[in-house]
Amino acid sequence: QVQLIESGGGLVQAGGSLRLSCAASGRTFSSYAMGWFRQAPGKEREFVAAISRSAGSTYYGDSVKGRFTISRDNVKNTVYLQMNSLKPEDTAVYYCAARRGDYYYIKGRDYDYWGQGTQVTVSS
Numbered sequence: 001q002v003q004l005i006e007s008g009g010g011l012v013q014a015g016g017s018l019r020l021s022c023a024a025s026g027r028t029f030s031s032y033a034m035g036w037f038r039q040a041p042g043k044e045r046e047f048v049a050a051i052s053r054s055a056g057s058t059y060y061g062d063s064v065k066g067r068f069t070i071s072r073d074n075v076k077n078t079v080y081l082q083m084n085s086l087k088p089e090d091t092a093v094y095y096c097a098a099r100r101g102d103y104y105y106i107k108g109r110d111y112d113y114w115g116q117g118t119q120v121t122v123s124s
Contacts (some may be wrong), residue, residue: 002026002113004096009118012086016122020081022096022115029077030054033101036070036081037108038092038120048094049081050104059104063089086122093117 008020024032035050047061049070058070069082079096097111105111 002029002032002098004098004113004115006094006096006115006118009094009120011121011123014086014088014122014124016086017082017084018086018120020083020094020096020118020120022079022081024077024079024098026077030074031100032098032113033103033105034070034072034079035097035105035111036079036094037097038090038094039117040092043092045095045108046092047106047108050106051079052104053102057104059106061106083120086120088122088124090122091120093119 003025004022006022033053036048037045038048039045050059051070055072067085072079095117096115098113099111
């Protein structure tokens with residue numbers, strides 16, 4: 001069992017940056033592949049980024065490629081999402097997710113554990 005707590009959301013102007021954090025409980029964080037997803041009002045959940053348990057591999061959704069960076073610190077049991085050049089269409093609730101595995105995973109159904117989400121609002 002792992003618990004995930006996101007933080008770092010907020011209100012930012014278009015073109016600005018935010019860094020989201022997701023802190024995980026437990027002693028086996030390095031066994032988990034991690035992902036970030038987002039959901040805007042009235043829209044389906046969207047894959048944002050994923051990272052393998054060793055941080056050796058990452059993968060990004062097309063809409064954030066080149067602007068967002070996922071990383072992790074297996075000592076601090078935390079995964080990060082650095083978001084640069086934010087756009088109003090990035091406005092959503094952002095969720096981190098975890099599952100045991102060696103690779104990265106891009107489908108929500110692949111994940112077993114989810115955080116409660118953090119709101120990101122980008123004003124134009």
